[in-house]
Structures are given as C-alpha cells and as structure tokens.
Amino acid sequence: MQVTKRNGHREPVDLNKIVRAVGRCAKGLHSVDPMRVATRTISGLFDGASTRELDELSIRTAALLTGEEPEYGRLAARLLSAVIEKEVGGHEIHAFSQSVAQGHALGLINPRLLSFVQAHARKLNDSIERSLDREFDYFGLRTLYDRYLLRHPQQRTVIETPQQFFMRIACALSGGEIGEALALYQRLARLEYLPSSPTLFNAGTCHEQLSSCFLLDSPQDSLESIYQRYADVAQLSKFSGGIGLSYTRVRSRGSLIRSTNGLSNGIVPWLKTLDASVAAVNQGGKRKGAACVYLEPWHADVEEFLELRDNTGDEARRTHNLNLANWIPDLFMRRVDADAEWSLFDPKDVPQLTDLWGPEFERAYAAAEAAGLAKRRLGARELYARMMRTLAQTGNGWMTFKDASNRACNQTALAGRTVHLSNLCTEIIEVSSTDETAVCNLGSINLARHVGADGFDFDKLADSVQLAVRQLDRVIDLNFYPIDSARRGNLRWRPVGLGVMGLQDVFFQLRLPFDSEPAKALSTRIAEEIYYQALCASVELAISQGAHPSFAETRAAAGELQFEAWGITPSDPARWQALRERIREHGLRNSLLIAIAPTATIASIAGCCECIEPQISNLFKRETLSGDFLVVNRHLAEELKRLGLWTPEMRDHIKRAEGSIQAIAEIPEALRQIYRTAWELPQKALIDLAAARGAFIDQSQSLNLFIENPNIGQLSSMYMYAWKAGLKTTYYLRSRPATRIAQTTVAATAAVVCSLENPESCEACQ
Known part of the structure; x- marks a missing residue:
C-alpha cells in the first residue's frame, strides 16, 4: 500500500513511522499505551490514504480513549499540535516574525502589529516556547485550531501555530512595549489568563473590534x-x-x-x-x-x-x-x-x-x-x-x-445617571443614554492555574490581575468602534470587565465541596483580592496616563468603593483605607473593573470549568468539528485511580448514573460531596457564593441557576432569595429534562447531551 503525502507525492507505507510518531507524542504520559493508538491507526490504512487522513485517525483514536483515561486527551492534543505545525510550515516551522509577515501580505495583519514585530523580531522569535503546546488538552487545542488560528483566505489552511497565535495577541495588546508583550505571552501561553473571544479573534488584524459587550439604551x-x-x-x-x-x-x-x-x-x-x-x-x-x-x-x-x-x-x-x-x-x-x-x-x-x-x-x-x-x-x-x-x-x-x-x-453618583439594562450575558452594569452606548472589554483569569503546592497562590493572582488590567485598558484605545456613540461612551468611562474561570477546578484541587464554608470563604477572598489589585493597577495607570474623564462624577471620587454599597467590611481595612486615599489623590483610569462573564469558549481552550459555575457532570459528551467524544472529570479519575477504583465497571456505573457518583457506595462519602454536579447542589449555595463575592464585583456576574425539573414554587422562592441577597443580575435558568445521557447501551462510548454540556456551541456565551 501507498500513502499520499501533503505535497501530492505517493510513497510506500512505513508502519514504523506511524508507531514512532505516536510514541514521540506519548513521552511523559504514563497512563497511555501509544501502541493502542498506533495499531488502530494502522488498521484504518487503505491504499492511497493521505498522511493527513492518517494523522486525523490517530487524533480521533486517542480522543475516543479519553473516556477511559483522561491522559489520552493530552496525547490527542500533542498529535494535533504536530499536524498544525506541518500545516503551517511543512518540515520547518516558520519563525513568528515570518508568520506575521505572511499574514500582513495576505491582508490579515495590520501595519501596526507588523511594524512592532519587525522591530523586535529576534527577541520575539527566540521567546516562542513550542513546548507550551503541551499545556493543552485535546478539546482546548481543537477549539483553537478550528476557530481562532488565522487561515489563508483561499487555501483555508492555518498560517500560525498556537504559540505564534498567543504571541500575536500579546504583541497586539502590548501597547508597543516589548517587556509587556513577553509578559502577556507567558500568561496566555500557560493558559493562566485569556482575553475574551472578540479580542482573540481580532487582535492585530485589519479589523480590530476587540470589545465583547454593547449596551444600547x-x-x-x-x-x-x-x-x-x-x-x-x-x-x-x-x-x-x-x-x-x-x-x-x-x-x-x-x-x-x-x-x-x-x-x-x-x-x-x-x-x-x-x-x-x-x-x-x-x-x-x-x-x-x-x-x-x-x-x-x-x-x-x-x-x-x-x-x-x-x-x-x-x-x-x-x-x-x-x-x-x-x-x-x-x-x-x-x-x-x-x-x-x-x-x-x-x-x-x-x-x-x-x-x-x-x-x-x-x-x-x-x-x-x-x-x-x-x-x-x-x-x-x-x-x-x-x-x-x-x-x-x-x-x-x-x-x-x-x-x-x-x-x-x-x-x-450624580442624579440623572441611570443604568437602564445589562448586556447579553448579564455581567455588565454601565450607564447608557441616547448619546452614549456602553461598551465593555472582557478577560478572565484561569483560577485553576493559580493553585500551588501550598494552596491558592494569591501572589501569583496579584501579578495576573495587574497585567490583565493594563491589557484591558489598552483595548479601549486600540479598539475599532462600529458606532460613534460606543466610542464616546467607552473613552469617557473607560470601563473594563476582568473576570475568572476555573473556580470549580480550584475546589477540586483543594478538595472542597462547592457549598462548604471554606469554599465560600476562599471564593470571597479571591474576589476581594482581584478587586483590590485591579483598583491598584487602575490607580497606577491614572498616575501615568491620567484618570478617565468622568472620574470626578463617580462614587470612587468621594471615597465610596463597591463593598460599601453592600454594607460589607473588607479584610485588612487599613490597606483599603490607604488605597482609598490614593484613589482620591490620583483618580482611576477605569470607572469599572470587575465583571464575571460566562467564558464558555475560552474555558474550553484553557481546559477548566466555566467561570464561577459548578460542574454540570462528571461525564459528558464534547462536540467538535471532528466528532463527538466522551469526557470524564480528570480530577475525579485521579482520585479514583489512587483508590484503585478506576475500572471499566466503575466507568459504566457513572455512565448509567448520567455522570453522577452519588449512588455509588464504593466511592467514599467525602469524595461524593466534592464531586456533586450542579443538579445535586442546593441552589441557595450558588446564590450565597455570588452574594458574598458580589461585594467585590463593581459590575456583575453571569450567574446560571440549575433545577432539574423546575416548578413555579421553587423558582419563586429562589429568585426572591436572590433579590433579597442583593444580587444585581442572574442569567439562564438551566433545567435538565432534555440533557440526559443516552442509555441505549452502556458499552457505547458516545453520550447525548444538550449544548449546556457543550457550551462552545452557545452563541450567547462566547
């Protein structure tokens, strides 16, 4: 048999090449068997098959095995990374500066980015870390490949690798500072922080519409x-x-x-x-x-x-x-x-x-x-x-x-200023009028990447917040505004919306039940620290670049901060008082700073749970352009491996229970408490967590609530409680009758659930 190479030439099949390619990608993954993937790929051979088809077969094979061993997802991601590199550069990867030059020649990259990259080409090229592609799981990299990487307008092949993509975004948002570009690249490439999808789609391109949300009176x-x-x-x-x-x-x-x-x-x-x-x-x-x-x-x-x-x-x-x-x-x-x-x-x-x-x-x-x-x-x-x-x-x-x-x-602060509405996803709270359209630029910190050996790393969080606020503020000046009222409103108020994702992953890593008091205390402390550090960053920007034009007309100018509207006393009041005095003296660059958006797609890229939400299921189907794959909660899988309980029988039991482990007596009660799904948690706990962190969120938060089979009485009580708790907004009510995992045969590796468990398909949450 022969295979057809990417250049159209045919050559005899070399089975050892297939085995070696899978083996290289499996290095360091101790729970995968590369020969299982290689032999299944070989079994799919046919005369004249293209090398691209064989690559995709290897990727799909590894991805399908993710349901029994999460590390196969890493193997699938590495195999896909190799395919992307071949698509971009053939046998030799182009340097980052070359990919930007090619994008500019094709009419995709703007002259500002090209000029910056050419001026710092050597340093930028040398700073690309290809090994960071190994940070992805399969669905994150697949999402990036299918939707975000720049493609040739005619050939539709990608013209940049994931690391070149992150470097492009970092350079475009750096404000012309090489140090800032490299620092931002490291955060992006390590999946510690990601801007919102519009920013990722368009940064550095010829159409830099980078904002996520618009509020029209x-x-x-x-x-x-x-x-x-x-x-x-x-x-x-x-x-x-x-x-x-x-x-x-x-x-x-x-x-x-x-x-x-x-x-x-x-x-x-x-x-x-x-x-x-x-x-x-x-x-x-x-x-x-x-x-x-x-x-x-x-x-x-x-x-x-x-x-x-x-x-x-x-x-x-x-x-x-x-x-x-x-x-x-x-x-x-x-x-x-x-x-x-x-x-x-x-x-x-x-x-x-x-x-x-x-x-x-x-x-x-x-x-x-x-x-x-x-x-x-x-x-x-x-x-x-x-x-x-x-x-x-x-x-x-x-x-x-x-x-x-x-x-x-x-x-x-002034009479006559009114918030008339929120945005599409209910996390933006800004004034609007006939003459001013409210605008917000979003980004989210991946909290899952801020947990260290000694617990949650607040020092690292502070660094991430400071970097993110500087980047989000620059978007205001770089942005293309489709209508004049949006430009007026955004330049006058300079609001940004820094949010989070991966809170559930933090609780998993620290073994905290979602509705426990320690979880609530940690969530609140994280929110307080983000708000404090964001205000500090905005003061520094005001010192160097000036306060936003309407600062004197805000509550902050009178010394009033968000938690005072909630009647809350923050921890360490002395540091807050010192910050309050600095704000009065220097002003703020941004009238608003914190908003927790849904993060559906960027959470997929980052490989973490969405924003502040509990997990939907311990086992669910992911839908991609390449097919549908069963995914298991990797945190739970590791726990069960340590107990010797990660067996085919256990996986079948979890499938029968539609991703729940609550009725599986072999699993210790402590783990069952930690790994409850959104359907198994009291919704009062979600509201209480939202209210506690709300005192440090100067915009709002996209708060979904989950009831398997809702009735009017339940909902009436739940939303009355949310109002009395002081919440500004809530988002979707999620119910479950249409989201059941198909149980025609437990042996099947596919599962059918609605887009709730595949949020990247939700147009409202990108």
Whole structure:
C-alpha cells in the first residue's frame, strides 16, 4: 500500500513511522499505551490514504480513549499540535516574525502589529516556547485550531501555530512595549489568563473590534429613533458584538398615535423586526448576531413580552433569536412579597419612570397610580408567576434587578445617571443614554492555574490581575468602534470587565465541596483580592496616563468603593483605607473593573470549568468539528485511580448514573460531596457564593441557576432569595429534562447531551 503525502507525492507505507510518531507524542504520559493508538491507526490504512487522513485517525483514536483515561486527551492534543505545525510550515516551522509577515501580505495583519514585530523580531522569535503546546488538552487545542488560528483566505489552511497565535495577541495588546508583550505571552501561553473571544479573534488584524459587550439604551418613542437602533444593532452584530438593548421607552399596544390618529401595535412588531435583523446580520454565515432585550415590568406590554420565546401561539408575535430579560425595580419585588397589586403603564404617559430608580422611582410610580394613569392592574404575584413560567419553559426571561444595579454602580453618583439594562450575558452594569452606548472589554483569569503546592497562590493572582488590567485598558484605545456613540461612551468611562474561570477546578484541587464554608470563604477572598489589585493597577495607570474623564462624577471620587454599597467590611481595612486615599489623590483610569462573564469558549481552550459555575457532570459528551467524544472529570479519575477504583465497571456505573457518583457506595462519602454536579447542589449555595463575592464585583456576574425539573414554587422562592441577597443580575435558568445521557447501551462510548454540556456551541456565551 501507498500513502499520499501533503505535497501530492505517493510513497510506500512505513508502519514504523506511524508507531514512532505516536510514541514521540506519548513521552511523559504514563497512563497511555501509544501502541493502542498506533495499531488502530494502522488498521484504518487503505491504499492511497493521505498522511493527513492518517494523522486525523490517530487524533480521533486517542480522543475516543479519553473516556477511559483522561491522559489520552493530552496525547490527542500533542498529535494535533504536530499536524498544525506541518500545516503551517511543512518540515520547518516558520519563525513568528515570518508568520506575521505572511499574514500582513495576505491582508490579515495590520501595519501596526507588523511594524512592532519587525522591530523586535529576534527577541520575539527566540521567546516562542513550542513546548507550551503541551499545556493543552485535546478539546482546548481543537477549539483553537478550528476557530481562532488565522487561515489563508483561499487555501483555508492555518498560517500560525498556537504559540505564534498567543504571541500575536500579546504583541497586539502590548501597547508597543516589548517587556509587556513577553509578559502577556507567558500568561496566555500557560493558559493562566485569556482575553475574551472578540479580542482573540481580532487582535492585530485589519479589523480590530476587540470589545465583547454593547449596551444600547431604549430607542425614544419615535419611528426615527427605533430605526436608528436597528442600524446600530446591525453594525454591532456585523462585528460580533453581544448586544443588550432596552425597549422600555417605546409606547405600548393601543396607545394613541397623534400624527395618524391611529393606535400603536406596541413593542412586539418592532421586536419581531429586530429578531429578523439579528438573524440576518451573521458575519457572512460565521456566527449569527446575539442580542438580549430588556423591559421593565411596569410596561403595559410586559405580558406579551414574556410570550416572545414561547414555542406555541402566533408566530408573528414570536422572536426565537432574541433573548429576553426583566429589568425589575425593588418596588415590584416588595409587592410580590406582600401579595399586593401592581400597575401597568404606557411609557408615553410616564416617560420619567425609565430614568428613575430607588426612592425617586417609587415616588413617581405611586404618583402615576394616584393620577389614574395605569392601563391595567393585576396581582404582582400573578405577573411574577408568569415570569417564572417563562423561565421554566424557555430558560429565558432573565431576572435582573434595576435598583441593586444602580445603587452599587460607580457611575451613578450624580442624579440623572441611570443604568437602564445589562448586556447579553448579564455581567455588565454601565450607564447608557441616547448619546452614549456602553461598551465593555472582557478577560478572565484561569483560577485553576493559580493553585500551588501550598494552596491558592494569591501572589501569583496579584501579578495576573495587574497585567490583565493594563491589557484591558489598552483595548479601549486600540479598539475599532462600529458606532460613534460606543466610542464616546467607552473613552469617557473607560470601563473594563476582568473576570475568572476555573473556580470549580480550584475546589477540586483543594478538595472542597462547592457549598462548604471554606469554599465560600476562599471564593470571597479571591474576589476581594482581584478587586483590590485591579483598583491598584487602575490607580497606577491614572498616575501615568491620567484618570478617565468622568472620574470626578463617580462614587470612587468621594471615597465610596463597591463593598460599601453592600454594607460589607473588607479584610485588612487599613490597606483599603490607604488605597482609598490614593484613589482620591490620583483618580482611576477605569470607572469599572470587575465583571464575571460566562467564558464558555475560552474555558474550553484553557481546559477548566466555566467561570464561577459548578460542574454540570462528571461525564459528558464534547462536540467538535471532528466528532463527538466522551469526557470524564480528570480530577475525579485521579482520585479514583489512587483508590484503585478506576475500572471499566466503575466507568459504566457513572455512565448509567448520567455522570453522577452519588449512588455509588464504593466511592467514599467525602469524595461524593466534592464531586456533586450542579443538579445535586442546593441552589441557595450558588446564590450565597455570588452574594458574598458580589461585594467585590463593581459590575456583575453571569450567574446560571440549575433545577432539574423546575416548578413555579421553587423558582419563586429562589429568585426572591436572590433579590433579597442583593444580587444585581442572574442569567439562564438551566433545567435538565432534555440533557440526559443516552442509555441505549452502556458499552457505547458516545453520550447525548444538550449544548449546556457543550457550551462552545452557545452563541450567547462566547
């Protein structure tokens, strides 16, 4: 038999080459048998097979074995790394500077990056560490290869290796400082910190749209304003922005239109048009637009709004591409708690309500009720139950809290400044107006890579935070802004959103149950340290580059920091007081600093659990462009190996239990507590952890909640508790009936679960 090489030449099959190639990649992996992979690859040979096909067969074979031994995932990653290197350079890898020059020649790389790389070519080339590719597991590297590495526009082959990719990102975000570029490269390449997907997609390219989130205030109640918002959304969707958009100012159904003496059809037809636009502007088929519409619960169209995602009813009044969120004032929740009545209004009659919060809102609302302006009155619990039903049926209609968001926002110190909504994923809390679109640039620290032999490494965390804040601040100046209002808002406030991922991995490594008091204490201390170090970094930037233009108009200028809005006293108050004085003296470069985003895709790259969430399952299916593979929790596998319990029978037992180990008596109770899934944890614990860390998060956090089979009573209590705990926002309600692992045969190595357990397929969470 013969094989076809990449250059088209054919040569006789050399089986030893296959064995040697797999063996080289398996060095240091003590739990894998390279001959199993090599022999299965050889068994798939056929005359004329390409070497690329054989490489892919080896990779798939190793990946399929991951379900029985996690180290096969590392072997699959190394095999894929070898394929990438061959695709980029053939027999000889091009230097980093050569890959950048090639990208520029192909129209992919911008002149600024090319100039920087050429000026420091030798140092940058010498600093590439190819061995760091071994930090990847298979799914992380596969994600990077399939979606992030630059490709030749015609041939569609990749033109950079993973390490060259990280160096490109680091150079693009370095601010022209070679030392900063090399420091950032080390963090990225070691998967200790990653910017958000838009930054990774576009840094150093000819279209540097690096921001993750855009918040558009509601259009004014006019045809011209509504259509301008359509144009804004289309421009932002074109460049992959995740969009939050309020519609609270737009008049309700049945409202008089004086110019025509007709009656308004309300917000639903406008949202139907927006829904079509979001689906249509999809970056040439790469990724559809993603938007979330916010509405306050006093709007007279709120009940129709809550039906927009229903799978039944009039399709002309359904919007399957839009996400929905409720922007809820405290007054509504208090009336729910008291089982009181609630009034619905036409925004045309009460335009002031949108821009008010707290006691001012409540006075204006009561005055509108007293003036007889309500279009309808109903029980507050009746409307709240409808919200819960929408959540239970669709996971959508997110509960976000207007007053908590405004009370604790650094930007709302002056009267008239109002946070009108959050973003697509509910972690951004910024003021917006007709003239200013709020923007945020995101990045996340991989907490799993900050655990050392002596426990969690807070010194390393401090270094990571300082580096990340400097990088995120530079994005503000480098960024391409699709609309002028976004540029104005971002340069005025200079907000950033530093988040985390891998919290669950930290708990696994330190053997802490997710809902334990030590876990809560560690999570809170991590949040406090990140906030403190981020403020320190922002002060240093203010000293060297100046405070953001609106610093004098913020709460921080008066000495008020985030935890004071929560009534919390931080640890070591003396250091906080010293920092407060430095802030008063020098200002802050950034009005906002901390936001915990979902991190679905970048967590896959980093090989850790998503953001602050508990694990979904100890065993689940990963979907990639190359196929579907069963994955096991590597932390659990190592624990069971040490106990001599990692056997085929045990793996079958875990499959039958759909990734749960709670009913497996052979596993010690202490381990069963540590390795509970999100479905097996009390949701009160997730809310308590979020509230404890919330005192040190000046934006918000994407907090999913998990109930296997939700009912209205459970949800009512859960979200009431979240509001009373002081949370600013919550995100998806995850339910499980559609996520079961298929059990046609336990022997099968495939498993079927929904995108919840394959979050990289979620367009809203990138």
